């Protein structure tokens with residue numbers, strides 16, 4: 001009894017016994033865990049990530065005749081963009097909020113950011129992410145200028161004011177605010193307040209809170225305090241960007257503001273609310289770089305983290321059981337602030353200029369994926385004919401403005417284009433005509449097509465992506481269906497080939513050595529009889545030996561050969577030079593190889609980054625590159641496609657194949673049935 005009383009902490013005083021038991025249960029086995037989330041043991045329902053889109057104005061002077069916008073707002077939640085495939089339609093999107101080119105910094109802040117700040121004082125987390133191509137206005141939205149301060153200064157001012165009020169004398173809680181500032185560059189977490197710290201690790205405590213041990217935290221009590229730390233750190237980042245060329249647009253800048261609350265009286269509870277304010281890396285870098293070496297690696301990292309971010313948001317909004325937070329540093333960092341009980345807003349920044357068209361479509365699709373999608377068939381709302389033209393039509397075939405005018409009804413002639421009934425201030429201006437897209441660069445068309453393919457492949461997973469017109473969606477679905485059929489056909493063909501191999505082997509076992517079916521081309525080059533020195537065996541001989549012992553009838557034969565290794569035509573020169581050692585001879589049936597390949601292919605196409613890491617020669621980075629590539633290009637059709645992944649060479653692909661194929665084949669063929 002006495003011991004128990006001694007064991008009671010200061011926090012237990014005055015707490016009813018039942019409550020104490022609950023607290024003990026929560027903290028048992030993890031003494032360092034805080035009590036602030038007592039009662040949060042139940043998994044909170046996933047919160048929907050809210051998505052706002054902000055269209056910036058033309059920035060280099062007034063829009064001239066050749067500078068009509070590609071995109072325009074319809075009302076406070078929706079917008080439309082010229083459809084490059086069909087000049088009679090526009091693509092319409094609906095979001096939680098749409099801010100047109102005349103919207104002010106205050107509109108965005110008051111409409112989408114300010115409402116979530118109060119949750120920080122309730123001990124909840126929040127995040128604001130600015131997404132979009134370089135030059136579309138992310139930094140303007142987040143930082144702004146002294147004349148037009150953006151989300152960050154406004155949020156900081158309000159938050160500091162709120163905490164001062166809440167922690168005034170006589171109020172039940174004492175509040176304190178700290179700030180940290182970091183960037184994620186090439187999957188490295190770098191402290192901008194203490195740049196010499198190097199790559200920091202992200203950890204999760206026993207309650208699911210995400211921590212970065214070693215990250216500088218500066219206490220701030222006033223806005224002047226904040227500026228004192230933030231401004232030099234921002235300059236620090238900019239200097240880095242100049243020196244390293246494009247670095248700033250290739251890193252995610254993350255400002256973390258923590259609000260700590262301590263109850264002044266019993267039961268002396270504590271709360272912590274975290275706010276992430278993030279200026280993401282420019283999304284257009286993904287496919288336009290054409291870079292090599294370091295730049296290629298950077299691009300891969302940005303690709304991966306933005307795709308993972310999209311997937312995380314997607315999973316949260318669809319209520320999927322698995323949210324792939326761990327697949328990138330950015331999402332790992334945001335794990336406790338994106339989804340769960342957190343409040344998150346993604347602000348997709350877009351630009352009106354034609355040269356941004358592709359990036360705008362891409363950003364809108366990303367944003368559309370990031371919200372509950374409203375698939376509203378688009379009927380009777382075609383764009384005036386002169387606005388868009390099919391890419392292949394000659395100028396002669398295009399309708400001129402006068403015909404287009406005639407094609408519009410008399411009502412529209414008056415106003416220029418249909419105006420929504422309840423347009424808010426941000427979109428209340430008359431709708432301007434949209435940009436003609438009649439002479440598009442073939443490279444852009446190619447990229448748009450690949451974007452479509454990407455949408456098609458994602459659509460096949462049951463994720464409706466954007467509120468495209470019905471016809472557009474049907475085309476996408478048909479593409480997906482055709483792809484599925486093609487995959488089925490290939491699978492059947494592969495089975496037929498495998499059966500043929502087996503039949504051939506049964507008929508004439510000698511034939512086996514010479515058989516080299518097309519499906520197995522890369523490995524067949526090495527023939528079915530592969531000699532390897534024991535030390536260099538990359539096919540996990542131990543595993544195979546064990547499996548062989550357990551399943552003597554399995555089709556893997558491991559024979560220890562005495563004497564010097566004989567020369568094999570089919571081996572690499574380096575391997576040919578291996579001499580003077582006892583070696584293992586592995587005799588593997590083509591059927592097994594085919595099975596191994598299929599298993600690898602399945603993993604490549606369906607495995608998460610974590611699954612992929614379970615493969616030999618695949619670490620965190622390669623796993624993410626593979627996932628990113630798959631997202632971008634759709635499923636791998638053969639394992640050799642790995643070579644096409646940025647950062648994986650042909651040699652690495654071959655070594656990966658060698659290292660995994662037999663292990664996987666053996667796992668499948670020799671495992672207990």
Ligand SMILES: Nc1ncnc2c1ncn2[C@@H]1O[C@H](COP(=O)(O)OP(=O)(O)OP(=O)(O)O)[C@@H](O)[C@H]1O
Nearest residue numbers: 056057059133134135136137138139140141249282
């Ligand atoms: N809503 C806006 N109103 C007026 N000017 C804007 C607006 N949005 C952006 N701009 C201007 O457009 C230019 C590009 O914007 P900004 O630098 O914010 O783009 P960004 O997306 O952050 O680009 P990066 O990825 O390169 O940092 C700047 O000159 C900025 O002042």
